[in-house]
Amino acid sequence: MNGAGDKSLIEKLAATAVTAFAKVVTGVRGDWEGCLPDPRPRVYFANHNSHGDFVLVWTVLPAALRRITRPVAGADYWLASPLRRFIGERVFNAVLIDRNPETRQGDPVTLMAEALDQGSSLILFPEGTRNTTEERLLPFKSGLYHLARQRPAIEMIPVWIENLNRVMPKGEFVPIPLLCTTIFGAPITIADGEDKDAFLTRTRDALLALAPVKDNEQ
Amino acid sequence: MTATQQTLYLFGGLAAVLTLASLAGWWLARRDAKNHPGAEPNSVIVNLNTRIWAWWVMIALIGLAFVFGKSGVIVLFGFASFAALREFLTLTSTRRGDHLALAAAFFIVLPLQYYLIWIDWYGLYSIMIPVYAFLLMPILVALRGDTRHYMVRVAEVQWGLMISVFCVSHVPALLTLSIPGYTGRNLLLIFFLVLVVQSSDVLQYVWGKLLGRHKIAPLLSPSKTVEGFIGGVASASMIGSALWWITPFTWWQAGLLALVINLMGFLGGLVMSAIKRDRGVKDWGRMIEGHGGMLDRLDSVIFAAPIFFHMVRYWWSE
Numbered sequence: 001m002n003g004a005g006d007k008s009l010i011e012k013l014a015a016t017a018v019t020a021f022a023k024v025v026t027g028v029r030g031d032w033e034g035c036l037p038d039p040r041p042r043v044y045f046a047n048h049n050s051h052g053d054f055v056l057v058w059t060v061l062p063a064a065l066r067r068i069t070r071p072v073a074g075a076d077y078w079l080a081s082p083l084r085r086f087i088g089e090r091v092f093n094a095v096l097i098d099r100n101p102e103t104r105q106g107d108p109v110t111l112m113a114e115a116l117d118q119g120s121s122l123i124l125f126p127e128g129t130r131n132t133t134e135e136r137l138l139p140f141k142s143g144l145y146h147l148a149r150q151r152p153a154i155e156m157i158p159v160w161i162e163n164l165n166r167v168m169p170k171g172e173f174v175p176i177p178l179l180c181t182t183i184f185g186a187p188i189t190i191a192d193g194e195d196k197d198a199f200l201t202r203t204r205d206a207l208l209a210l211a212p213v214k215d216n217e218q
Numbered sequence: 219m220t221a222t223q224q225t226l227y228l229f230g231g232l233a234a235v236l237t238l239a240s241l242a243g244w245w246l247a248r249r250d251a252k253n254h255p256g257a258e259p260n261s262v263i264v265n266l267n268t269r270i271w272a273w274w275v276m277i278a279l280i281g282l283a284f285v286f287g288k289s290g291v292i293v294l295f296g297f298a299s300f301a302a303l304r305e306f307l308t309l310t311s312t313r314r315g316d317h318l319a320l321a322a323a324f325f326i327v328l329p330l331q332y333y334l335i336w337i338d339w340y341g342l343y344s345i346m347i348p349v350y351a352f353l354l355m356p357i358l359v360a361l362r363g364d365t366r367h368y369m370v371r372v373a374e375v376q377w378g379l380m381i382s383v384f385c386v387s388h389v390p391a392l393l394t395l396s397i398p399g400y401t402g403r404n405l406l407l408i409f410f411l412v413l414v415v416q417s418s419d420v421l422q423y424v425w426g427k428l429l430g431r432h433k434i435a436p437l438l439s440p441s442k443t444v445e446g447f448i449g450g451v452a453s454a455s456m457i458g459s460a461l462w463w464i465t466p467f468t469w470w471q472a473g474l475l476a477l478v479i480n481l482m483g484f485l486g487g488l489v490m491s492a493i494k495r496d497r498g499v500k501d502w503g504r505m506i507e508g509h510g511g512m513l514d515r516l517d518s519v520i521f522a523a524p525i526f527f528h529m530v531r532y533w534w535s536e
Binding site (some may be wrong): 027029071163166169174177178179199213 | 312
């Protein structure tokens with residue numbers, strides 16, 4: 001198992017530096033509204049606006065949970081340079097997914113299910129790509145559903161990440177130190193016979209319901 | 219008595235008051251636990267004790283800043299401005315097109331304002347934000363070409379800078395005043411301003427909890443009462459008058475100045491409550507345990523500081 005035990009000192013230091021930096025820039029706080037931290041394997045699924053999204057979720061998790069929680073990320077981005085490879089594979093211990101069905105070797109959902117079987121929790125972005133539109137949340141890809149079908153007992157926790165898109169919009173270089181919040185909702189498990197559309201609608205609605213209301217956005 | 223001796227006496231006095239408050243809070247919590255065994259602790263008492271603990275931390279930080287003198291105070295209030303600005307702008311409706319303006323506000327305007335106070339350039343620090351930043355912000359936003367809610371977005375950044383940077387910076391700006399016969403003692407003016415205004419907040423809370431019946435601004439701040447307002451402002455103004463010996467003022471002048479800054483502080487609290495109501499939040503942030511955010515603690519000082527600064531500058535400085 002790729003746990004914390006076999007992480008080298010420099011990897012641990014890098015992890016500490018990244019979470020400390022995230023805290024300083026965003027003052028991020030975790031709000032456990034619908035559930036409490038729990039070491040059992042879980043799937044945290046969140047809205048995706050920025051490459052820093054999983055860092056924020058990771059940062060607000062208690063240290064013991066952080067060690068067993070792995071982000072699911074695109075291999076094309078995280079293997080693109082030696083530095084990214086080090087951060088993605090060694091520091092965050094990411095489950096790297098080849099997003100291109102033509103070239104990929106294993107089934108991504110099987111990879112995720114195996115990580116859960118090994119006792120890890122996952123951070124997943126079911127929109128499948130970063131949302132750079134004016135919409136608050138894109139439609140979900142089917143990965144979340146297939147994972148829930150393969151491991152129906154696993155709790156899926158919606159996590160709304162608020163404000164990070166304002167801290168670091170796409171194409172900007174200087175982060176604006178606005179305050180970010182990550183809101184953890186109530187666990188969802190798939191129901192017997194629940195079909196793909198129903199499950200994806202239910203999970204997406206649960207995530208949107210956590211987003212703070214903004215009356216001036218319309 | 220030298221300024222250093224006076225400062226030591228003042229911080230000693232504060233520590234004594236806080237010790238009494240901590241003992242009282244401990245006694246209340248113990249009585250509550252005895253009277254209701256097994257029950258959840260009374261939330262008002264828990265909040266009171268967290269607030270008292272936060273006061274220990276805040277006063278320790280101010281004390282530490284005083285040890286380093288001018289540079290310490292400028293750094294302390296620079297950080298306070300930074301925390302306040304991020305709380306303020308977090309609640310606004312900025313868009314991607316504001317990125318440059320926001321970066322300029324945080325990384326150019328804010329440090330520049332405190333630098334100008336550091337080099338004592340009154341002619342520029344008193345107009346840099348109201349004139350130059352006022353004109354620069356709409357230019358930077360316009361250059362990005364996103365006109366949606368343009369006026370609202372620009373006005374919110376300007377408000378953020380005025381409230382969180384310009385007004386707050388008038389606390390350390392007191393160090394730049396040169397008052398005949400008061401050389402080397404200006405730190406005590408900061409002590410006077412902050413202590414009087416903050417004790418007015420605390421005493422309004424205490425009087426309100428003890429005697430409060432009639433709400434004074436139910437639409438803005440449901441916890442503020444007429445009894446709390448009158449009792450708090452009157453008693454804090456008496457504290458101000460009793461502190462005349464650390465200031466360049468006579469006892470009645472100190473009392474009058476204290477009254478003015480307490481009224482400004484109260485009204486500042488109302489204004490900042492109106493903004494929070496509009497944004498649908500109870501507190502500005504969660505930085506200070508039991509109190510809320512930096513702006514929740516500073517709202518009264520923000521409205522009192524520039525007025526206090528200019529009154530002292532007009533009537534006392536040379």
